[in-house]
Amino acid sequence: MEPLTINRKESKLRVAPEWADVCFTCGTCAGGCPVTGVDGMDPRKAVRMAALGLDQELIDSRFPWICTLCGRCEYACPQGVEILKMMRRARSLRERDKVPGPIHKGVAMCLERGNNLGIPKDDFLFLLADLSKEMDEDEGFPGFYAPVDKKGANILVTVNSKEPFGEPDDMKFWWRIFYAAREDWTTTSTEWEGVNWGLFSGDDEAMKEVTGRIVKHLEELECSTLLLPE
Amino acid sequence: MKTFGEAFFEEPRWVTQQCCENYVEMHPNRMNNFCCGAGGGAWAMPYDAERIYYGRIKAQQIMDTNAKMVIAPCHNCRDQIMKGLTKEFDLGIETKYLWELVADSLVIEPWTEEEIKKANELRDAQYERDEIDLDEEW
Numbered sequence: 383m384e385p386l387t388i389n390r391k392e393s394k395l396r397v398a399p400e401w402a403d404v405c406f407t408c409g410t411c412a413g414g415c416p417v418t419g420v421d422g423m424d425p426r427k428a429v430r431m432a433a434l435g436l437d438q439e440l441i442d443s444r445f446p447w448i449c450t451l452c453g454r455c456e457y458a459c460p461q462g463v464e465i466l467k468m469m470r471r472a473r474s475l476r477e478r479d480k481v482p483g484p485i486h487k488g489v490a491m492c493l494e495r496g497n498n499l500g501i502p503k504d505d506f507l508f509l510l511a512d513l514s515k516e517m518d519e520d521e522g523f524p525g526f527y528a529p530v531d532k533k534g535a536n537i538l539v540t541v542n543s544k545e546p547f548g549e550p551d552d553m554k555f556w557w558r559i560f561y562a563a564r565e566d567w568t569t570t571s572t573e574w575e576g577v578n579w580g581l582f583s584g585d586d587e588a589m590k591e592v593t594g595r596i597v598k599h600l601e602e603l604e605c606s607t608l609l610l611p612e
Numbered sequence: 613m614k615t616f617g618e619a620f621f622e623e624p625r626w627v628t629q630q631c632c633e634n635y636v637e638m639h640p641n642r643m644n645n646f647c648c649g650a651g652g653g654a655w656a657m658p659y660d661a662e663r664i665y666y667g668r669i670k671a672q673q674i675m676d677t678n679a680k681m682v683i684a685p686c687h688n689c690r691d692q693i694m695k696g697l698t699k700e701f702d703l704g705i706e707t708k709y710l711w712e713l714v715a716d717s718l719v720i721e722p723w724t725e726e727e728i729k730k731a732n733e734l735r736d737a738q739y740e741r742d743e744i745d746l747d748e749e750w
Contacts, residue, residue, distance in 0.1 A: 416646060416666045448662045450654045452647035483657045511744045514735070522720075525728035527735035530742065542687055555715040562718045564727070571742065577687075582653025611711065612687060 386435035394437040395471050402433040404461050411455035411465060417448050425455040425465050432468055437475075446472040447482050451582075474584030485583045492592060497575040499543040507571055509546055510553075517554060523561050528553075531603065532568035538605035539569045540576030540596060542612060556611060567609070570599050576610050619643065624685045624710055631717040632681075638673040646670055648684075650692030664700050667692055671701035685710040 390398045405426075412424035423445040431440045440446065446469045456465045478486050488498035495502075510528040517523040529535060537560075545552050560567050573595040580589035600608060621642045629635050638645065649666030657663065670693070674682055682705050684690035694707035708716070723731075739745075 416649065416669050417662065420662055420665065444659065444662075447657055448654070448659055448666070449652065450647045450649060450666065451652035454646065457643060482659070483653070485653050485656050488656075507742050507744055508746075511739060511746055515746055525723050525731035527731060527738070529734070530738060532734075532738075544687070552709075552712075555709060555712045558715040558718060559711060561723075562720045564723075579653065579656075582656075 388433075388435040393432070393435065394441065394475055395432045395468050397432040397437075397468060399433065401429065401463065405429050405433065405463050406461055408460065410458045410460060411463075414454050414458050415449075417445075420448055421445055425449075428469065428472075429463055429465060437472075441472050441475045444482075446470075446476075470584055472584075473582075474586070476584070478583075478585075481583050485579045486585070488577075488579045489583055489585055489588045492575050492579065493588060496573040496595075497541075497543040498577055498579055499547045501543060501546055503572050506546055506574070509550060510569075513550055513554060514557075517557065517561075521554075523558065526557065526561050528557065529568040530571050532566075533603050535566050535568035535603065535605050537565060537567040537607045537609050538596075538600055538603060539567055539609045539611070541569060541574045542577050543575055544577075556609075568603065568605065570603075573599070576612050624683075627710060627714060628683050631713050636677045636679055638677055646673065648689045648692045648697070650688040650696065651686075655688045655691055663692070664696060667697045668701070671697045671703060674703055674705060675701070679705065681706045681708060681713075683708055683710050683713055 388399045390396070407426060407430070409424075409426050411429070412418045412426040415425050418424035421444055423443065428440055428445060431437075449469050451466055451469060453466050456463070459465065473481075491500045492498045494500075507530065510530065514527040517526040539556065541553070559565075575592065576596075578589055578592045580586065580592060596608065596610075599605070619642070625635075640646075646669045647666070648670045649663050654663050654666070674693070674697070682693055684693055684707060687709075690707055690709050693703075693705075697703060698705060698707065
C-alpha cells in the first residue's frame with residue numbers, strides 16, 4: 383500500500399487532519415442515521431476515512447449516494463463537524479460518468495435542452511393548453527388557462543419535469559389554487575425546470591447555471607415572487 | 613433540514629390544520645425528524661433496497677400516528693411514501709402533496725362573466741402568439 387499524506391492540501395475532501403481531534407468518535411451521528419450499517423458504513427466511519435486520508439475510498443464508495451444528505455448527523459454532532467459538506471464534496475469528486483442513476487444525465491439534458499427530461503417546447507405548450515381546456519370546460523374552472531411568459535405577473539412558477547412527463551394532472555393542484563385565489567401567475571415556455579439536480583449530483587457549476595436561468599426569467603418577466611414547488 | 617439556513621416548520625403545519633380537523637404529529641418531529649429515505653436524489657438512485665430500508669423509520673412513524681392520510685410537502689417524500697413505503701410496509705394510508713390537500717379543500721367563489729371573458733381574451737392572445745391550435749392533430 384502506498385503511504386498516505388494527510389494534510390489539508392492533499393485532502394480531496396478538503397478535510398484538515400485536525401478533524402481527527404475535533405471528532406470525538408462518539409458515534410452520535412451514526413446512532414441517529416437510518417443507514418448506519420449499510421455496506422458496513424456510517425457517518426462516523428465516513429468522517430474517520432476523510433480524516434485519515436482515505437478520500438478516494440470514500441469517493442468510490444456507495445455511501446455518499448445512499449446517504450440522503452438529510453443532515454441529522456451534523457445537527458446532532460456535539461463538535462460541529464461538517465459532515466454534510468464532506469458527503470456532498472465526495473459526490474462532487476465522483477467522475478461524472480460514474481454518478482449513479484439518471485441524475486447526471488438529467489443535469490446534462492437540462493443544460494442542453496432546458497429541462498431534465500428533454501421535453502420539447504412545443505409539446506410542453508400544447509400540454510399546458512390541453513390540460514387548461516379540461517379545467518376550463520369539464521372540471522368546473524371556467525376561464526382557466528395556464529399563462530406562459532406573461533410579463534408583469536405576480537408569481538413565476540417553475541415546473542418539476544416529472545409532472546409534464548408522467549403525471550400531468552398533478553400540475554392542476556397548483557392551478558386550482560391559483561384559480562380560487564385569482565392569482566396573477568405565469569410559467570415560462572423554455573427553461574422552466576424547477577428540479578436542480580446539480581444539488582444532488584454535486585455539480586455546482588450546473589446548479590449555478592440552472593438557478594441563473596430562473597433569476598433571468600424573474601428579471602425579464604418582471605415577476606416579484608418565485609414559486610418553486612419542490 | 614434547514615432550507616436556505618431557515619427552518620420553515622410551522623407554516624406547512626398551519627396550512628394543514630386549516631384543511632384538517634384532526635391533525636397529528638409524527639414523533640420525533642421538526643429538527644429531530646427523520647428523512648423519508650428519498651432525499652438528496654435517493655429517489656432516482658439505483659439503490660432501491662437501501663432506499664426502502666432507509667424509509668423503515670418513516671414507515672413506523674406513520675403507522676404510529678394511526679392517521680388515514682399523510683401530507684408531504686415535497687415531491688420526493690410524496691413519491692417515496694406513496695409509491696415506495698405504502699406498498700413495502702403495507703401502510704394502508706393515503707398520501708397527498710401539501711398543495712394537493714389545499715387544492716382539495718378549496719371553496720371557490722365563482723368567477724364573474726366579466727372575469728371569464730377577460731381571461732379568455734388573454735388566453736386567445738397567448739395561443740395566437742405561441743401558435744397553439746388545440747384542434748390540430750399531433
